[in-house]
Amino acid sequence: MPSNFPIAALDLAIIGGYFLIVFAIGYVIAKRTETGDDLFLAGRSLAWGAIGFSLFASNISSTTLIGLAGSAYTTGLAVSNYEWMAGVVLVFMAIFLIPFFIRSQISTIPEYLEKRFDVRSRKYFSALTIFTSVVIDTAGGIYAGTIVIQTFFPDLIPAFGPELDFYTVCFILALIAGIYTAAGGLAAVVYTDIMQAVILIIGSIMITYYTFEQFDFSWAQATAQLPQGHLDLIKPIDDDSLPWLGTLIGVPILGFYYWGLNQYIVQRILGAKDLKNARWGAMLGGGLKLLPLFIMVLPGAFAYTLYPELPNGDMVFPTLVTDLLPVGIVGIVLAGLVAAIMSSIDSTLNSASTLIVIDFVKPSKPDITPEDTARIGRYTTFTLMLFAALWAPQIREFPGIWDYLQQMLSFLVPPVVAIFLLGIFWQRVNGTAAFGTLLGGHVLSLCVFLLSTDGLIFENAVIDLHFTIIAGILTFLCMGLVVFFTLATDEEPTAEQLDDLTWSGRAVEVKEDLPFYQDYRIQAAFVLSLTVAMLVVFW
Template sequence: MAANISSVDLWIIGAYFLVVLAIGIGVGLKTRTDDDLFLGGRSLTWAFIGFSLFASNISSTTLIGLSGSAYSTGIAVSNYEWMAGVPLILMAAVFVPLYLKARITTVPEFLELRFDRRSRTVFSLITIFISIVVDTAGGLYAGAIVLKVFFPELVLWQTTLALAVFAGFYTAVGGLKAVVYTDTLQAVILIVGCSILTYLLFREMGFSWAVLQASVPPGHLSVIKPLDDPTLPWLGTLIGVPVLGFWYWVTNQYIVQRVLAAKNVSHARWGVMLGGFMKIIPLFIMVLPGAMAISVLPGIAARDMVFPTLVIELLPVGAVGIVLAGLISAIMSSVDSTLNSASTLIVVDFLKPRLGNATPKQIAGYGRIATFALMAVAAVWAPMIGNFGGLWNYLQQVFAIVVPPIAAIFLFGVFYPKGNGTGALVTLLLGTALGMVVFILARLEIWTIHFSINVGLMFAVSCVIFVIASRWGGRATAEQLQGLVYHPALLQPATPEAYRDYRYLAAGLLVAMFGVLVIFW
């Protein structure tokens, strides 16, 4: 065990585990039906939704990937974070009322209402794959790397299995409400821990922005990079990042599930806007520390080791425990969310239609079984991620394949009433196949365009495929499309009071994002 892990640090970590376990068991005692397990009884309020959105997104994957990329290439990687406000505003304005009025449990279910069963099935399978092979396994892998820094004797596969079992247990027992409650706690711990580390790093630089600027390579503190930048060129920021953000925040089951569990449209919208404001925070407490580490701890060879090394080298007794608890929180918040959402998809989209007269309690039991099964799959796959050239590269490679056709069918499905089930199915299948071809060509170094630009290009191709393929097959009538496509009335707030109007929050969020762009241009 590393020398600077004191008994105080271990007590802090142990207390965190006990609190999370207690929350999971406490909520589990009240979780009886499938609606309780998958949607928390549709009773979540805005604060829990917002904090849970933040915690579920800011996983250990994000911590390690963002700080490592900022250390080696600059802070442009933060564009994935603060630009999330754009799709979240679209989510609050248009998709929240559509989703909640449809009373869906899963996002693929919306596709069946809008198109047909075929597109729901294909999209659900893709989402389950992403949730387990990318999100859950990625979170376990990142978490295991962190813990091995502090406890070098740990074996990677054993560590991923232990993390999976712990997260899987309270997720299976307590369902979405347990996930959301623990996410809220985890978000607070995460922010506190990362803020401590940021403060200590900035103190090393005399709290001087000028010193920081002088200590990093030219352009390192800019969010806008040249077209030939290997990390995130400006064109990728313009056409790729928004598409990735739309997929993640508007169509991703493990994110949207919190919104579907809202008690009403207003709370859903307020929670989404809170999540948008919180997404600006990572730039300052997760990305900038990676850039500051260049002068404080030069020579870190592996980018995935930047954040763990900062924790070991800089933090005093007690603070190590808080930050490590925050890192473990990040692991738990991503793993529990993806496990719960993937089990929801399996049960609701595939098992429930075949269970006949099964009671809600029986369906919840199947959901718990699915959670444990998926937990095992993710734990087995997680150690393989090291073969993909780093965690961040692994995520990029997978997302560039699957995201563009998904974003196309949801956007055009809502804003293009002439689109039909044939168009959606062909776009999902052909768009994903083309994405795999581009991926293979990129691995062979035949196709050298940056992945973020590829996302934008493949999104445009997918949109064309959708429009053309929709010429075949029947079209839905105006009555069938009612409540499933955009109309101006969707934008109206659910309550007449001005101070409850989500549109003012959206305007404030746009101003904040514009401020980030101007300051870090």
């Protein structure tokens, strides 16, 4: 990455204006945030537009912007399979999961597990989610954001040495996100996300425009010098970046967990004012997730022709910004970059705080008032903010462990996905089967992780498969565990554990007389049609 990147006064003014608006939104919303429901679920008042844009913004981090362009530069378009798969998963959610989540009035995803199974699965999954949210997502967002800030603003804190520099920037990012998240809660996160999503989209479109301009807006010229298969979404089975089998059986599993069971994403849907807005918001989010291929991935692929000698893919995004964008546009793009940083940090902070208070504090203090719940939630947010800010700089010292933690998501997800899917579609699954699968599945995942990672037990891994393929295989094995434990126990779920919590026990939906464009099924068909068209073009 460039080590020195002078920022024009106009660009700095645009970035400064962004921060002022963020704080203004946080201040206004904080004055209306009084109860725990306000803090964690925006008073269950979110409309579909806010939900959809927030889903998009909370998912796009600084590492996503840089990583998508970098991966497209080095390996091609296949990296965008994670992006468009979100639309497919959100359609599945709108049909099969969201009705259960909204009607049961849950505040956290683990709470659904207690309603459907028992408290053991809820506590286990909640603790797991808190760990990954704080240690991986929040701290990782702060760490990556600090690297980006130091890259583009090397003289941000010139009075201090480089070590204090890094810690200082980490705390500044955490503090800014922590203040408006603790003050305004989910509402502040969502409404700042709307602005951040717009800035992200505009900034990415600008990069795409000026990149394509280098080829006189000619597709033939832009693609003429790219390597064979660089623009293919589906890669051979032996591809190191993302083989087709991983796209088929692994990416949907990871996507289902991320978009359907990850608290910091689904919390926006749980805060919807009703089922219709929840579904509409999911469809908007799914549609928006088709954009990254065109406005974030393709510029990175085209950069292969413009800058063939870059030493690594991480330099693509800053190089495009440095070389191609005029003053003013740079400010918009960098504001979008800062927006991505803040959105990922504030989202994970709010969700982790929600899980701690709703899943652990409130059950132990059932008489706690809504106002006290909000107060404890704010204290929890600040505590998590400080922990994440302290942990983030340590990531530099443990690059191997950090890589393992990131990859571990492929091993942590399968048991959770298995019990949710079978628990919704098979009424026979009981609490013991669910908890047994969580424990047994993660023991199995740990064994496979040790056997598939070089240098942990064996110098060369015994299992040599792409992590997405491993995720798919482990999920099928964990489904087998669910079936085994279910049939091996005599425990029968109660009526309360089945009614409107499983597909067979769902409440019949009342058909409403809505215009065709408000029918979520039509919207879902539209999102899937666009996805299929994109796959046909870039297969």
